[in-house]
Every structure is written in structure tokens, then in C-alpha cells.
Amino acid sequence: MNNSYEKALEFANYQYTLSLKQKQLREQNEARLTYGYNGGLFKIDQTLINFVEFLISKNRVTDTILLDSHDRPVLIEDLTEFQSEILDRYFSSVNEYFEEHQKIKKQRSVEKLLDD
Amino acid sequence: MTEGILIYCFNNTEVDYAKMSLISAYFAGKNLKKPISLVTDQSTIDWMITSDLYSKAERLFDKIILQERPRYTNNRILHNGPAKYTVPFLNNTRYSAYELSPYDKTLLIDSDFIILNDNLNEYFKIQQPVILGESIQDIYDDKRLGYLDKFISETSIKMRWATTVLFDKSEESEIFFDLVKTVYENYNTFSSIFRFSPLQYRNDVSFSVAEHIMNGFIPASRYYLPSILTTLDRDILHSFENNKFTFLIDENLQENYFLTAISTQNIHIMNKKSLIDRTDKLLDTL
Numbered sequence: 001m002n003n004s005y006e007k008a009l010e011f012a013n014y015q016y017t018l019s020l021k022q023k024q025l026r027e028q029n030e031a032r033l034t035y036g037y038n039g040g041l042f043k044i045d046q047t048l049i050n051f052v053e054f055l056i057s058k059n060r061v062t063d064t065i066l067l068d069s070h071d072r073p074v075l076i077e078d079l080t081e082f083q084s085e086i087l088d089r090y091f092s093s094v095n096e097y098f099e100e101h102q103k104i105k106k107q108r109s110v111e112k113l114l115d116d
Numbered sequence: 117m118t119e120g121i122l123i124y125c126f127n128n129t130e131v132d133y134a135k136m137s138l139i140s141a142y143f144a145g146k147n148l149k150k151p152i153s154l155v156t157d158q159s160t161i162d163w164m165i166t167s168d169l170y171s172k173a174e175r176l177f178d179k180i181i182l183q184e185r186p187r188y189t190n191n192r193i194l195h196n197g198p199a200k201y202t203v204p205f206l207n208n209t210r211y212s213a214y215e216l217s218p219y220d221k222t223l224l225i226d227s228d229f230i231i232l233n234d235n236l237n238e239y240f241k242i243q244q245p246v247i248l249g250e251s252i253q254d255i256y257d258d259k260r261l262g263y264l265d266k267f268i269s270e271t272s273i274k275m276r277w278a279t280t281v282l283f284d285k286s287e288e289s290e291i292f293f294d295l296v297k298t299v300y301e302n303y304n305t306f307s308s309i310f311r312f313s314p315l316q317y318r319n320d321v322s323f324s325v326a327e328h329i330m331n332g333f334i335p336a337s338r339y340y341l342p343s344i345l346t347t348l349d350r351d352i353l354h355s356f357e358n359n360k361f362t363f364l365i366d367e368n369l370q371e372n373y374f375l376t377a378i379s380t381q382n383i384h385i386m387n388k389k390s391l392i393d394r395t396d397k398l399l400d401t402l
Contacts, residue, residue, distance in 0.1 A: 013374070020256070020376050028380055031233065036241030041339060070339060113122060114362060114377045 017110045025100050032093040035086060040074035042066075044086045052083045075113075119240055120178065120219035121145075121152040125227050126186060126206040127160040131194075131388050134164050134173070137227040139395045141176045142402055144231045148223070151178035155209075155216055157185040172402045183209060189317045193324060195349040196389040197364075198371055210278065210319050211297035214290055217283075224281040228391060229384050230361070235342065236280070236382070241338050245288040246330075248278030248323055250340030252384070253374065255347045256365045268321050269312040273328045273335075278319040280341045281383055288330075295326040298304075300307040348386040387398050 033044040042048060055064060061079045068074050076082045107113045121144050125137035132137070141152045154177045161182070164170040166360040185206070192205045211256060213224050221240055225231070239247060254260045267304075268275050271283060283289045287388050299322040307314035310328075312321055331338070347353075354375070364373040385391045 016374065017376065024378070024381060027345075028233070031235040034235060034238050034342075036238035039241065039243030041238065041242055070337060103205075112374060114375055 001046050014024070014108070014110050017105075017113050018104065021113055025097060028100075029093055029097040030050050032096075033089065033091060034069075037082070038070075038076070040066075040068035040072050041070065041087070042074075043069040044090050049086060049090060052086065055060070055079060056083060060109075072105070082115060117220045118151075118218070119221045120150050120217070120223075121148065122155065122213055122217050122219075122222050122224045123152065123227050124155045124161060124207055124210060124213075126157055127163050128206060130201050131201045132163075132167075132392050133227055133388075134160050134167075134169055135392050135395075135399060136388060138169060138172055138176055138224065138228045138399060138402060139391065140229060142398070144170070144223075144225065145176065146391045147231050147234050148237055149234070150237075151219075153177060153179040153181055153216075153218055155181045155183050157183055159185060169372060169399075170398070176402065179218055181218075183212065183216070185243045188229050194386075194388065197350065197352040197366070201389075203288070205257075205329045207319065208300060208317050211293050211300060211322075213281070214283065221282070224278075224283070226279045226384065228386060228388055229279050229344070229382065230389060230391075230396050231382050232359075232368060232378065233380050233382060236282075239282055239339075239341055242282075244339045245284050245286040246327070247282040247339050247341050248327060249280040249342075249344050251275070251343045252279075252346045253343040254287070255345055255351070255363065255378070255383070256367065256374065259279075260348065260369065268310060268324050269346055271323060272310045272312060275320055275342050276324045276327055276340070278323040279344050281323065282341060292326055292330055295329060299325050305317075308328045326342055342382075345378075345381055345399075346387060349386040349388070351387055353387060353394045373393035 002084055020114045035042045035044050062077065064076045064079045066076055104113060123137045123140055125133040127133050137154055145152055164173055186209045188204050188206065189208055190205050191202045193200055193202050205397045223236060252265060263270065266275055267273065270285050303317055304314045306325055310325055347363050350369050352364040354362045360379040362375065362377040365376055367374045
């Protein structure tokens, strides 16, 4: 019984380290998706990306007002340029998140998780 | 417009804040790519010269600003893992940051705050005269934090954190820092009004009170700097290698340790002694 208990504890330790690491990656991704622009602060997410795409499709591309993550109105002079920036940031961040996430999924011990 | 970082450091007999400020400045400069100034006193400078740190300080800091040594207000008990020690608390003149900072926009940070990414650069673009750290976040689990890490007292306002403060040189910022000074100078009086303990002076409390007053005594919708990821002083910095900080985290504050590592998230390391001990090799390379 002692042996199985020790193994279970070892696994619990691994599991906790893994979940901490996943939490760190999630927060790191959130931080990278924070975008300061023209006095406001935006959270780059799928809603923002879709809304910007919608506005561009309606030809609202110059001097557009968007609400930032604190619901403050922010003037976006060139929405196409803004879209290009948020898309770049979004994909570079989630790609990195994906790669890191794949790496830690393969690590089966606390030591290996910490090495990453 | 000039942007930069400001660090305060006043050595005492137990903690080598001078070393810590160099470590903190190294990472802040490397990741935010902004000039850094140090506010310190003559005795700390003398110690830097004696311990061969001054030439490194001259290289790392854009400006070294001399201030009179702050007057002693109280002792503080700190842990180094399970061990305890008492230090005099001297870091009580942060209200002078507005006056002393050479930059139009300044990020004021604690010397035990290690910046490992460039995320804070985004906050320089926000138009708000003073932006405080919103809260702290325990590296292990928020269950290790107490109520008084979240509020300044059992019956009072939310605690904001002065570990990171971003401010500009506007009139509103000046009023804010003057008010922080007033709270500091009348700490007992404000403790009666806001019902916090006056026994130990805390910058976080003064900054929280000043912000609350400036908000018109109501919680207002403001921008805050990101939550401050923190290791407690009961935790031990096990090693620093290849830009990775590995910590022994005291799970339940009863010396049951758990390993974790950080390399790309900003981290507030409250165990100052282990930060100094484990980064000695890095200091040699600066």
C-alpha cells in the first residue's frame, strides 16, 4: 500500500506542477494580448478581431471609435492598420502559446516540466 | 516624451538592497529597454563602493539620485524560508518619486520585482496620470493570501500595490504624491479614519488611501497595472540558471515544499535574501 500511495503522491505532485505551468502559460498569453493604443488598453480576443473585421467590411475604416477593455472610447484613426497590428499580435501570441502547450503536454515528470 | 524606470534602495544591516536593485535594474532594462534611475542615500553608495558594486551601478543606471537616508519608522519581520529576521523599514519616502524622477513617464518598481517580459510597455500608452498595481497573485494559490493582502483592513477599502506604479508629470500626479506624503506624515490619523493598523508603515496602504481619496471616496473605474505575481518570503529561490528562476514553494506555510519555475512572467520575490544569494553569479557578469 505504501508503494501505491507514494506513486499516487508523486503523480499528484506532477499534476499540480502541470496545472501551475498551464496557468502560467495562459496568463502569459493574456499578457501578450494586452495592447495599449492611443491612450486606451485593448484585450485582443476573437470578439475584438471579429468586430474590427465587421467595421472594415462596412467601410468604417477612418476615425473609428472603439471601446477599450475599460469601456473607454478610443479613437482609431486607421482601422486597417489597427487590424493588421492586432492580428499580428494575436497569431504570434497564440502560436507561441500552442507550441509551449504542446511541449509541456509531452513532459511526464516534474523535473522535465521545470526544465522547459 | 521621456520614459524610464525608477527604483528606490536603502541598505540596512540585514538586506543588501544595493545588490537587489542591480539585479532588478538588469532585468528591467533588458526586457523593457528603458533607462533606469536609482534613488538611494550616501551610506548605500559608500557600501556599493566598498563592495565593488558602484561601477556596475554606474553602468546599469541612467542616473543615481541621492536622497537623505529616510528616518527609521519601524522594524519589519521577514522570512528567509523558515528562518526569521528583523529589519528596519526605511523605504518610506516613495512620495518623493514625482519630484525626483527625471522622466516624463515613470514606472516605479520595488527592488525585489523582477521584470521578465515587455508587457508593461503597453501600459505606458495609457492616458491616466497614476496607475497602481491592481492586486497580488500568489504563485502557488491565492488561498495562501490573507484578507489583509486584498483589503487595507477588515472594514475598509481595497489594497492596491505600490510594487509597480506608473505615473506621469501631470498636476494630478503631483497632487496624488503630495497626498501620499500627507498620509505618511499623518499615518495614525488616517489609520483611525480608514481603520488600518498603524503599527507598521506600508507604502501599499498609503497609495491605496490616496487613490481612494482622489477617486472621490468611491471605487472608480480606473486602469490598473497587471496583478503582481508573487512568491512569499516563506518560499525559497532555489536556483537561477539560464534566465530561469526555480522556487521551492512552501505549499501550506508549514515547510512542505513544492517546485516551480518562472522564466517569462514578471515576478515579485519577497524572500530578499534568497534572491541576493542565488543571483550572485549573475551579478558577477554585469
